[in-house]
Amino acid sequence: MNLRIHWIVLFGVLLLGNTSFGQEEQDDEEATVETVADDILYDSPKPADQSKVYFHDHFDDTANFNKKWVKSSAKKEGIEEDIAKYDGEWAIEEPVKDGLLGDKGLVLKSKAKHAAISSNLHKPFVFNTKPLIVQYEVVLQEGQECGGAYLKLLSQSAEHKDLSQFTDKTPYSIMFGPDKCGNDYKLHFIFKHKNPLNGTIEEKHCQKPKERLEEIYDDKLPHLYTLILNPDNTFEIRIDNKIFNSGSLLEDFAPPVNPPAEIEDPADKKPEDWDEREKIPDPEAVKPEDWDEDAPAQIVDESATMPDGWLENELTHVPDPEAKKPEDWDSDMDGEWEPPLIENPVCAGAPGCGTWEPPLINNPAFKGKWRAPYIDNPNYKGKWRPRTIPNPDYFEDKHPFKLPTVGAIGFELWSMSKDILFDNIIITDEYYVAEQWAADTFSKKRQKIAKDSVTFWGRMMRAMNNRPKTWGAYFIYCSLPVIGYIYYLFRCVKEVRRLYCQPCIARQSPKNNVETTSVYFAFFFLY
Numbered sequence: 368m369n370l371r372i373h374w375i376v377l378f379g380v381l382l383l384g385n386t387s388f389g390q391e392e393q394d395d396e397e398a399t400v401e402t403v404a405d406d407i408l409y410d411s412p413k414p415a416d417q418s419k420v421y422f423h424d425h426f427d428d429t430a431n432f433n434k435k436w437v438k439s440s441a442k443k444e445g446i447e448e449d450i451a452k453y454d455g456e457w458a459i460e461e462p463v464k465d466g467l468l469g470d471k472g473l474v475l476k477s478k479a480k481h482a483a484i485s486s487n488l489h490k491p492f493v494f495n496t497k498p499l500i501v502q503y504e505v506v507l508q509e510g511q512e513c514g515g516a517y518l519k520l521l522s523q524s525a526e527h528k529d530l531s532q533f534t535d536k537t538p539y540s541i542m543f544g545p546d547k548c549g550n551d552y553k554l555h556f557i558f559k560h561k562n563p564l565n566g567t568i569e570e571k572h573c574q575k576p577k578e579r580l581e582e583i584y585d586d587k588l589p590h591l592y593t594l595i596l597n598p599d600n601t602f603e604i605r606i607d608n609k610i611f612n613s614g615s616l617l618e619d620f621a622p623p624v625n626p627p628a629e630i631e632d633p634a635d636k637k638p639e640d641w642d643e644r645e646k647i648p649d650p651e652a653v654k655p656e657d658w659d660e661d662a663p664a665q666i667v668d669e670s671a672t673m674p675d676g677w678l679e680n681e682l683t684h685v686p687d688p689e690a691k692k693p694e695d696w697d698s699d700m701d702g703e704w705e706p707p708l709i710e711n712p713v714c715a716g717a718p719g720c721g722t723w724e725p726p727l728i729n730n731p732a733f734k735g736k737w738r739a740p741y742i743d744n745p746n747y748k749g750k751w752r753p754r755t756i757p758n759p760d761y762f763e764d765k766h767p768f769k770l771p772t773v774g775a776i777g778f779e780l781w782s783m784s785k786d787i788l789f790d791n792i793i794i795t796d797e798y799y800v801a802e803q804w805a806a807d808t809f810s811k812k813r814q815k816i817a818k819d820s821v822t823f824w825g826r827m828m829r830a831m832n833n834r835p836k837t838w839g840a841y842f843i844y845c846s847l848p849v850i851g852y853i854y855y856l857f858r859c860v861k862e863v864r865r866l867y868c869q870p871c872i873a874r875q876s877p878k879n880n881v882e883t884t885s886v887y888f889a890f891f892f893l894y
């Protein structure tokens with residue numbers, strides 16, 4: 368096998384690589400340490416306008432985190448003692464991969480444990496004339512089998528101000544964020560609504576949008592969740608800055624905020640004589656004189672005759688003349704021995720044996736049971752429905768936006784996958800503040816990831832943008848493996864032909880095979 372061509376191609380690539388791309392390669396090797404400082408510089412973010420911020424945390428400052436956040440040491444009510452404790456572990460850590468230098472997050476370390484942590488807002492958020500914008504990042508570093516990554520905006524209350532006692536019973540105004548179990552993918556937006564008539568508090572769940580959610584749970588990348596809630600009751604949910612769901616608190620929640628004005632009267636009953644039958648058998652129809660209900664469905668075919676050659680005196684089955692009584696047959700125990708029956712061989716050549724009977728045919732006079740035809744019911748009153756009455760529980764709340772004031776923020780979670788990273792929480796009343804905050808944090812992370820995951824193609828595209836003069840060189844660079852491979856196949860085909868279609872692979876000596884493979888491996892590795 369002629370290996371020369373492989374080496375020529377290989378040297379060609381090496382040469383090109385060294386001249387045009389050597390610089391590029393070096394840059395990338397240093398990327399992990401230097402390039403961060405080079406082009407994706409991270410500084411702990413500062414809100415664009417502190418006066419519009421109710422809460423923010425970038426989790427880069429562990430000392431500050433320890434001052435602000437309180438881990439719950441409460442017990443969950445109504446479950447077994449040994450699993451009731453909120454003993455899930457939280458830590459301030461850098462992400463497992465693709466992290467920016469100096470960027471840390473809040474990580475839920477443990478799995479299959481109740482975990483709760485919370486912090487007071489810098490100032491309470493009062494639902495009045497300003498919108499509420501809540502934004503944070505989640506990285507499901509280990510994916511998610513079953514569990515939530517949502518946050519709760521805790522309602523301000525004297526009774527619940529001890530954050531170390533934060534549990535699932537702690538009242539919240541809003542719950543927002545991802546949640547998944549098995550194939551059930553959710554992005555919660557729940558608010559608690561107080562019935563103005565009797566004070567009962569009910570959860571209102573945002574209706575599911577049609578968009579698929581699968582990817583954000585599976586790709587293990589940082590995702591940005593934004594909730595914008597306006598004083599006119601409209602809301603918008605964004606994932607990674609793209610609108611994912613929107614609507615109104617008054618129209619897009621279940622159960623609805625406002626009950627129906629009228630309901631069906633539960634006391635109303637269907638009157639005895641209410642006729643709901645749309646059609647009835649015609650009471651005036653009579654059975655025709657000649658309608659014989661007793662005529663059978665089938666009758667003997669009188670016109671049939673016994674086929675010629677039918678052997679009326681022969682039995683259909685006869686004792687097997689070749690059967691022998693078994694040696695161990697005990698007549699006392701087993702009874703008198705009889706040979707088994709076989710089909711009568713005499714019948715094999717005849718249309719049939721034994722008594723001939725004419726076949727049955729359908730009876731043309733058969734009519735069956737007579738029934739009166741159906742007609743429209745003259746007494747039909749339609750389907751009965753109870754009358755409607757004014758709903759005694761009716762109320763109209765035109766401002767469900769006016770939720771209980773939020774005093775704190777918290778995560779109260781249970782997860783089957785560990786290492787969920789939360790980062791860059793912000794609560795503000797100006798969208799641009801959240802937008803700027805994301806540009807300084809989330810966007811940089813995604814840029815870093817894009818940079819780290821640069822593939823052969825990505826690197827090429829980037830270099831082409833930076834250095835248009837190298838287009839031609841890149842074209843050759845890309846074409847080389849293709850040309851090389853086509854040449855290889857071409858040689859292969861030629862050899863096959865020469866050897867009368869014996870596969871060339873089989874003909875190669877093992878040594879040659881290994882060499883060829885290594886050359887190609889080295890070749891692609893260089894790319």
Ligand SMILES: *[C@@H]1O[C@H](CO)[C@@H](O)[C@H](O)[C@H]1NC(C)=O
Nearest residue numbers: 562564565566567626760761
């Ligand atoms: C309050 O009213 C709602 C709606 O009518 C009802 O479902 C709920 O049971 C009532 N609660 C109390 C405590 O009466």
